[in-house]
Amino acid sequence: MNTFVPAFRAEIAKILTTRIWWILAIILVVYIAFISGGLGALFGFLSKAGGAEAQGAPPMDILAPMLYGSVSTFGYVFPVLLGALAVTGEYRHQMLTPTFLATPKRGVVLSAKSAALLIFGAVFGVFGVIASVGAGAGVVALFGLDTQLDHSDTWALIGRGVLALALWAVIGVGLGALIPNQVAAIVVILAFTQFVEPTLRAVTMFADWAAALGRFLPGAASDALVGAPSLFTTGATGVGVDPLEWWQGGLLLAFLALVLTVLGYFVSWKRDVT
Amino acid sequence: MPTGVPIEFAGVTKRFGPVTAVSDLSFTVEPGRVTGFLGPNGAGKTTTLRMLLGLVTPTAGSATLGGVRYRDLPSPLASVGSALEAASFHPGRTARDHLGVYAKAARIDPKRVPIVLDTVGLSAHATRRVGGYSLGMRQRLGLAFALLGDPGVLVLDEPINGLDPEGIKWIRGFLRTLAAEGRTVLISSHLLSEVQQSVDEVVIIARGELVHRGPLSSLEIEGSATKVIVDSPNREQLTAALSAASATFEVARAGILVSGLEPGQVGHIAFTAGVEVSSLHRQKSGLEDSFLALVGEGGSL
Numbered sequence: 001m002n003t004f005v006p007a008f009r010a011e012i013a014k015i016l017t018t019r020i021w022w023i024l025a026i027i028l029v030v031y032i033a034f035i036s037g038g039l040g041a042l043f044g045f046l047s048k049a050g051g052a053e054a055q056g057a058p059p060m061d062i063l064a065p066m067l068y069g070s071v072s073t074f075g076y077v078f079p080v081l082l083g084a085l086a087v088t089g090e091y092r093h094q095m096l097t098p099t100f101l102a103t104p105k106r107g108v109v110l111s112a113k114s115a116a117l118l119i120f121g122a123v124f125g126v127f128g129v130i131a132s133v134g135a136g137a138g139v140v141a142l143f144g145l146d147t148q149l150d151h152s153d154t155w156a157l158i159g160r161g162v163l164a165l166a167l168w169a170v171i172g173v174g175l176g177a178l179i180p181n182q183v184a185a186i187v188v189i190l191a192f193t194q195f196v197e198p199t200l201r202a203v204t205m206f207a208d209w210a211a212a213l214g215r216f217l218p219g220a221a222s223d224a225l226v227g228a229p230s231l232f233t234t235g236a237t238g239v240g241v242d243p244l245e246w247w248q249g250g251l252l253l254a255f256l257a258l259v260l261t262v263l264g265y266f267v268s269w270k271r272d273v274t
Numbered sequence: 275m276p277t278g279v280p281i282e283f284a285g286v287t288k289r290f291g292p293v294t295a296v297s298d299l300s301f302t303v304e305p306g307r308v309t310g311f312l313g314p315n316g317a318g319k320t321t322t323l324r325m326l327l328g329l330v331t332p333t334a335g336s337a338t339l340g341g342v343r344y345r346d347l348p349s350p351l352a353s354v355g356s357a358l359e360a361a362s363f364h365p366g367r368t369a370r371d372h373l374g375v376y377a378k379a380a381r382i383d384p385k386r387v388p389i390v391l392d393t394v395g396l397s398a399h400a401t402r403r404v405g406g407y408s409l410g411m412r413q414r415l416g417l418a419f420a421l422l423g424d425p426g427v428l429v430l431d432e433p434i435n436g437l438d439p440e441g442i443k444w445i446r447g448f449l450r451t452l453a454a455e456g457r458t459v460l461i462s463s464h465l466l467s468e469v470q471q472s473v474d475e476v477v478i479i480a481r482g483e484l485v486h487r488g489p490l491s492s493l494e495i496e497g498s499a500t501k502v503i504v505d506s507p508n509r510e511q512l513t514a515a516l517s518a519a520s521a522t523f524e525v526a527r528a529g530i531l532v533s534g535l536e537p538g539q540v541g542h543i544a545f546t547a548g549v550e551v552s553s554l555h556r557q558k559s560g561l562e563d564s565f566l567a568l569v570g571e572g573g574s575l
Binding site: 089094100102272 | 329330345350351362378379381
């Protein structure tokens with residue numbers, strides 16, 4: 001008998017009946033709007049002040065997509081946190097007991113949770129895109145530059161931004177299962193996304209062989225999937241390594257989500273609930 | 275009306291590393307009766323119940339409900355209702371949402387949610403977040419979760435713990451009603467006195483092993499070494515008379531405890547010695563005494 005659909009509906013209800021999802025969504029929207037609008041204002045101002053040859057500002061034709069893509073470059077931590085909290089909360093509040101009593105097939109529960117988080121990651125993606133495009137396009141238009149919202153490429157980029165955040169939420173589920181301690185999971189996620197990964201990406205930009213490896217970092221794969229010119233790629237000079245294709249980036253993220261989730265299943269999910 | 279199926283434990287064993295929590299446990303719990311699953315703290319009661327419910331994998335043996343393992347039941351919550359610990363709630367979720375989530379997972383009609391909340395007396399608090407609930411209210415919500423699927427089998431771990439006297443009286447009657455309807459009711463407790471008014475059968479374990487099983491009355495027979503309590507306004511005369519009759523006794527705060535004699539014999543000794551007696555009765559702790567004797571030293575911690 002099919003237990004996946006009921007389990008999936010229950011997982012959606014679990015998220016909707018607690019407050020953390022909209023708290024994180026509000027922070028995501030405010031943060032991305034601030035980043036996108038702020039960077040847009042900064043670069044727009046530089047381009048106006050120094051003319052077309054302004055040093056330090058990215059070329060004006062990539063400003064708009066770069067701002068729109070900030071949703072994944074800066075916002076991916078939020079769906080990861082949501083996914084990880086959805087799993088670690090079950091451990092923290094001893095909710096695996098009622099969960100597994102209602103659905104004794106544990107693999108079904110974990111895959112239902114991943115599917116539910118894919119949906120909520122996409123919802124976060126839509127919110128984030130509204131913030132990055134809303135604030136970014138507004139500022140770009142304010143400086144009289146092209147918002148590029150009439151290009152189909154731009155909308156494809158926006159769609160891939162939503163997909164990126166959806167995949168990150170599933171990665172969060174895997175991380176949560178791998179690190180069931182809620183505090184430890186949050187610390188690891190924040191440390192990796194806010195410090196370790198940006199540092200590694202910055203460092204690997206200075207040599208071709210390192211950059212060839214650095215493009216496989218999850219954040220780099222995410223930027224490759226979105227396909228927006230990011231601060232990491234535009235700031236570097238003399239790098240002869242192309243980023244991954246967008247579909248390669250997407251597959252890499254999906255593969256990462258799968259590996260983490262399967263590992264988490266064996267490390268913690270299928271253990272005795274005492 | 276859902277009818278119960280027997281619960282069967284067959285050679286169930288659980289080892290956590292070097293520690294054997296449950297050792298070769300075999301017994302059957304029949305429908306239509308309330309069975310008390312008793313033992314001191316740490317005896318392995320909760321581990322045994324968790325093995326029955328598929329939450330803990332037995333090292334050896336099997337636990338089944340009507341011959342089927344829990345995880346193979348087609349609709350588990352509609353077959354077996356269980357309440358394991360009072361803390362299994364997300365503090366930020368309301369009671370109604372908590373039950374609603376699991377009703378969805380188990381494909382139970384959402385109309386059952388207000389019904390079971392009403393049954394356990396939580397209707398007035400249905401939209402309050404569980405974080406603000408008292409221990410007794412959490413116990414009631416746990417029971418509501420157990421009743422959600424109107425199951426034929428109920429497995430409740432320490433259901434009386436934390437209830438107020440009114441709640442205790444209510445749950446005793448409620449469990450008896452459920453059993454009278456033909457359901458299988460298994461309740462665990464570390465205190466015999468807590469459940470002796472509601473159980474028909476007892477299964478007693480200590481240190482992970484079965485030490486006794488049978489009807490509640492079987493404990494009285496095993497605890498036949500009862501004592502007689504006698505007291506007098508003039509205790510010295512009474513003790514002298516008992517000594518003269520070479521009876522075995524000890525002086526306690528509530529009176530004089532006489533061993534090996536019937537109340538009538540003690541009364542006769544006092545009468546022939548001309549000693550006034552102010553109280554004379556059999557000590558009423560046979561069940562608890564035999565329970566403690568069964569579970570051994572340091573029984574109810």
